[in-house]
Amino acid sequence: MGMPELESVWEAYKKAVREGGDANALYREMVWPLLKELWHQGPRVSPGPREFAVSIHTLGTSPEATILAILGTRAEKVYVLHTEDSQKFVPRLREETGKDVYPIKVGKSHVDAIYQHVRELLREHAGKPVALDLTSGTKAMSAGLAAAGFYFQRYYPEVRVVYVDNEEYDDQVRRPRAGTERLIILPNPHEVVADVDALLARELYQQGEFAEAEGYFGQAVGKAQDQRYMLYALLSGMYRAWYALELAEAVKKGRDLLRRLDMDVWLRHPLNDHRKTLEAQLASLEAGERFLAEADPCQSQGVLAVVETLLYLSDRSGKASSALGALYAYRALELLLQERLCARLGRRADHPALAPEEEEALKGELASILRTTPEEVRLGPKLGLLDLVAFLRSQGDPLLSRVGLGELQGLSGVLKARNESLLVHGFRVPSRKEIGSIQTLAKPLLQDLQERLGLRVPVKPVELGQAL
Amino acid sequence: MGMPELESVWEAYKKAVREGGDANALYREMVWPLLKELWHQGPRVSPGPREFAVSIHTLGTSPEATILAILGTRAEKVYVLHTEDSQKFVPRLREETGKDVYPIKVGKSHVDAIYQHVRELLREHAGKPVALDLTSGTKAMSAGLAAAGFYFQRYYPEVRVVYVDNEEYDDQVRRPRAGTERLIILPNPHEVVADVDALLARELYQQGEFAEAEGYFGQAVGKAQDQRYMLYALLSGMYRAWYALELAEAVKKGRDLLRRLDMDVWLRHPLNDHRKTLEAQLASLEAGERFLAEADPCQSQGVLAVVETLLYLSDRSGKASSALGALYAYRALELLLQERLCARLGRRADHPALAPEEEEALKGELASILRTTPEEVRLGPKLGLLDLVAFLRSQGDPLLSRVGLGELQGLSGVLKARNESLLVHGFRVPSRKEIGSIQTLAKPLLQDLQERLGLRVPVKPVELGQAL
Numbered sequence: 030m031g032m033p034e035l036e037s038v039w040e041a042y043k044k045a046v047r048e049g050g051d052a053n054a055l056y057r058e059m060v061w062p063l064l065k066e067l068w069h070q071g072p073r074v075s076p077g078p079r080e081f082a083v084s085i086h087t088l089g090t091s092p093e094a095t096i097l098a099i100l101g102t103r104a105e106k107v108y109v110l111h112t113e114d115s116q117k118f119v120p121r122l123r124e125e126t127g128k129d130v131y132p133i134k135v136g137k138s139h140v141d142a143i144y145q146h147v148r149e150l151l152r153e154h155a156g157k158p159v160a161l162d163l164t165s166g167t168k169a170m171s172a173g174l175a176a177a178g179f180y181f182q183r184y185y186p187e188v189r190v191v192y193v194d195n196e197e198y199d200d201q202v203r204r205p206r207a208g209t210e211r212l213i214i215l216p217n218p219h220e221v222v223a224d225v226d227a228l229l230a231r232e233l234y235q236q237g238e239f240a241e242a243e244g245y246f247g248q249a250v251g252k253a254q255d256q257r258y259m260l261y262a263l264l265s266g267m268y269r270a271w272y273a274l275e276l277a278e279a280v281k282k283g284r285d286l287l288r289r290l291d292m293d294v295w296l297r298h299p300l301n302d303h304r305k306t307l308e309a310q311l312a313s314l315e316a317g318e319r320f321l322a323e324a325d326p327c328q329s330q331g332v333l334a335v336v337e338t339l340l341y342l343s344d345r346s347g348k349a350s351s352a353l354g355a356l357y358a359y360r361a362l363e364l365l366l367q368e369r370l371c372a373r374l375g376r377r378a379d380h381p382a383l384a385p386e387e388e389e390a391l392k393g394e395l396a397s398i399l400r401t402t403p404e405e406v407r408l409g410p411k412l413g414l415l416d417l418v419a420f421l422r423s424q425g426d427p428l429l430s431r432v433g434l435g436e437l438q439g440l441s442g443v444l445k446a447r448n449e450s451l452l453v454h455g456f457r458v459p460s461r462k463e464i465g466s467i468q469t470l471a472k473p474l475l476q477d478l479q480e481r482l483g484l485r486v487p488v489k490p491v492e493l494g495q496a497l
Numbered sequence: 498m499g500m501p502e503l504e505s506v507w508e509a510y511k512k513a514v515r516e517g518g519d520a521n522a523l524y525r526e527m528v529w530p531l532l533k534e535l536w537h538q539g540p541r542v543s544p545g546p547r548e549f550a551v552s553i554h555t556l557g558t559s560p561e562a563t564i565l566a567i568l569g570t571r572a573e574k575v576y577v578l579h580t581e582d583s584q585k586f587v588p589r590l591r592e593e594t595g596k597d598v599y600p601i602k603v604g605k606s607h608v609d610a611i612y613q614h615v616r617e618l619l620r621e622h623a624g625k626p627v628a629l630d631l632t633s634g635t636k637a638m639s640a641g642l643a644a645a646g647f648y649f650q651r652y653y654p655e656v657r658v659v660y661v662d663n664e665e666y667d668d669q670v671r672r673p674r675a676g677t678e679r680l681i682i683l684p685n686p687h688e689v690v691a692d693v694d695a696l697l698a699r700e701l702y703q704q705g706e707f708a709e710a711e712g713y714f715g716q717a718v719g720k721a722q723d724q725r726y727m728l729y730a731l732l733s734g735m736y737r738a739w740y741a742l743e744l745a746e747a748v749k750k751g752r753d754l755l756r757r758l759d760m761d762v763w764l765r766h767p768l769n770d771h772r773k774t775l776e777a778q779l780a781s782l783e784a785g786e787r788f789l790a791e792a793d794p795c796q797s798q799g800v801l802a803v804v805e806t807l808l809y810l811s812d813r814s815g816k817a818s819s820a821l822g823a824l825y826a827y828r829a830l831e832l833l834l835q836e837r838l839c840a841r842l843g844r845r846a847d848h849p850a851l852a853p854e855e856e857e858a859l860k861g862e863l864a865s866i867l868r869t870t871p872e873e874v875r876l877g878p879k880l881g882l883l884d885l886v887a888f889l890r891s892q893g894d895p896l897l898s899r900v901g902l903g904e905l906q907g908l909s910g911v912l913k914a915r916n917e918s919l920l921v922h923g924f925r926v927p928s929r930k931e932i933g934s935i936q937t938l939a940k941p942l943l944q945d946l947q948e949r950l951g952l953r954v955p956v957k958p959v960e961l962g963q964a965l
């Protein structure tokens with residue numbers, strides 16, 4: 030018994046219908062038993078057979094289709110979402126499939142209930158492959174099941190949405206030709222749409238996961254054969270390297286990106302809308318890279334680039350970890366003071382070469398901040414963070430002289446705490462309040478540097494928009 | 498003209514059918530023009546009217562339903578995915594809706610093409626509210642449109658899946674009762690399923706986003722009225738605080754969690770499967786907290802807890818940022834050496850109180866590592882990282898004595914580079930190779946500490962599984 034037999038039965042059935050028989054009754058008598066038997070033996074599944082442990086079916090007024098779906102998914106556990114009207118078919122499903130079908134009643138337009146039932150069944154059968162079959166039932170039921178399927182697939186990757194389809198329609202009897210039924214396992218859009226990686230990449234970019242975004246944009250180039258995404262990959266790579274403080278690599282990526290945006294073929298690339306920002310970012314990165322390579326805090330533009338980066342990272346990481354937030358903020362403040370020492374006094378913190386009277390002035394200033402006597406103050410060979418504040422004040426720095434002594438005394442504890450940080454040499458984790466104090470001191474220094482240079486660093490990633 | 502008139506037309510239509518008229522022809526003549534006119538004036542939309550700029554419809558052999566859907570969504574731009582068979586209805590759609598309907602031909606089972614068309618249309622109309630209407634068409638077409646809708650909603654949040662439904666079926670004429678049609682905007686499962694926040698929270702937890710996971714688990718408690726999720730919120734909070742090095746808070750969360758897991762009502766909570774790991778984690782956190790609070794590196798168990806944490810953070814953050822990866826690794830190595838100094842020699846790095854002969858031995862050891870003479874070596878008041886290595890070697894530490902001098906000479910540059918790091922006082926960003934060198938030195942020290950204590954710290958988050 031097999032397909033050839035089904036074909037001859039189909040021709041006999043058509044003949045009987047033509048001769049005036051009751052089409053439905055004849056189908057049930059002649060065709061259905063054979064078709065069902067064939068599916069018991071071996072269902073036709075597209076793109077290929079797949080093991081399911083659980084199946085969930087919506088049930089309308091065509092139990093035959095659901096019977097084929099149950100035979101096609103071959104699950105051990107079978108749930109049927111039926112309505113008031115279709116409840117009567119449940120015993121037939123049991124009888125003709127030989128499965129212990131479990132019924133769940135829902136309203137025929139009650140999508141919410143379908144979501145909730147699917148959610149609960151997926152939890153109950155977590156980790157097992159589950160088929161959601163939307164062949165039968167109202168549009169609302171099918172749509173609800175499909176929605177639940179594709180929504181929950183993100184959390185339960187073993188879920189598949191399936192339905193029974195026909196390859197051929199027989200116009201003479203106005204019915205799908207028996208034997209052309211197949212159980213279709215619906216593909217996930219992710220497997221089919223060539224550039225869906227680009228959407229995932231955009232989501233990761235927006236979450237600040239630039240390494241991952243770079244990877245997915247790179248994949249999208251190959252899969253969709255679309256070089257447009259290469260420019261987004263370069264952009265993501267630039268931010269990845271930048272925020273990891275690997276400025277040389279960020280410069281390389283940025284230069285490559287801008288070079289490509291200049292090409293005729295990419296003049297209308299959406300990133301060219303951000304041309305000005307990208308150019309300013311690259312210029313900042315270049316200045317920052319030069320300053321770091323030459324270890325020269327007299328390079329004000331480079332210092333500004335790195336300081337704004339560090340303060341941005343302080344904000345970003347400080348929410349999750351105040352230890353990291355403080356670390357970035359400390360270093361930003363120190364760099365601002367080192368740049369200022371050079372710009373105002375032409376000195377460097379690592380070999381300040383203080384004249385005796387300067388040393389005395391510094392000791393006096395430190396003593397009043399630390400509430401001690403100048404004799405008690407010990408100076409190291411380099412100027413540390415607090416030394417820098419004190420020395421600039423002692424030399425009449427207008428900005429730092431303006432800070433009240435009381436405020437500085439409160440800060441001195443915070444500044445000294447740097448070395449006591451668990452991430453440096455100590456055992457403490459700075460509080461969010463301490464980070465705030467550092468930022469308060471850094472802010473006017475940063476503004477002054479920005480004003481002197483007539484420059485701000487656009488340190489945030491450009492918006493990608495939805496036109497991707 | 499309005500609903501009352503439609504009701505009387507409906508009764509007249511039913512009477513005409515009962516008297517033997519052609520049901521379809523009578524419907525088209527008597528009922529449809531009035532129904533259509535009512536939807537032109539004001540469609541019925543559930544849960545309420547909504548503005549759409551674009552609508553995309555699957556079209557099967559029931560153009561009336563699609564006409565109502567087009568009138569219901571009221572979009573400016575209308576696309577219709579039709580088959581070979583349903584192409585003939587497109588002019589009627591234009592005529593009866595007054596919209597410039599744009600046709601797109603697809604195979605009636607060709608789901609991939611539907612995904613691809615929807616993807617392209619969503620990109621073209623990015624940012625605008627789009628309705629995907631699955632009222633008409635084959636199951637494959639409707640299912641494909643629903644799949645695309647709910648899949649792409651993640652990236653295009655303005656997308657809604659809609660369909661036209663009937664509230665009432667008239668058994669006498671075996672047709673939906675005219676006037677009970679509604680355009681249904683399908684809810685997103687996220688808006689309906691009470692505990693879907695818990696699924697999102699689990700995803701964030703698995704990605705290591707513990708602060709966000711904590712927030713969503715907390716929301717799930719309120720929305721689903723299920724205290725089960727409170728325990729996951731506490732667990733996420735424990736890891737959030739732990740990996741931010743806020744051990745006191747981590748201990749508080751961990752204690753609260755274990756106290757609850759002891760309650761009768763939660764004895765079967767899935768987290769009780771991880772009981773042993775959770776208890777070991779809490780014990781480690783308590784030891785680490787005590788060590789940090791007392792700033793006492795002689796507390797070996799606490800040092801181990803913090804060191805394993807730092808090495809874990811080094812691994813985790815080092816992938817994205819070698820500057821951070823190196824920072825954590827340096828501090829872990831330093832703590833291991835400080836603990837060892839105490840355990841073997843009873844000394845502390847911050848006031849080592851070296852005897853003259855010890856100082857001499859240290860200088861000799863440093864000189865041979867740094868390839869200089871003992872006279873050139875300057876010692877500070879505290880033992881830094883390289884000093885610790887040298888001093889332990891000079892005192893015959895078996896583990897450190899085993900490290901070859903050549904290897905140490907290579908390392909000395911790396912160890913000294915700590916202060917030159919951009920995140921500490923310098924301008925360099927350590928390479929991944931340098932992190933590797935630090936970890937190579939740290940590994941045997943860590944193993945020795947673990948063996949002395951007979952202890953390892955289970956520093957990774959427990960697996961949540963799918964039974965959530």
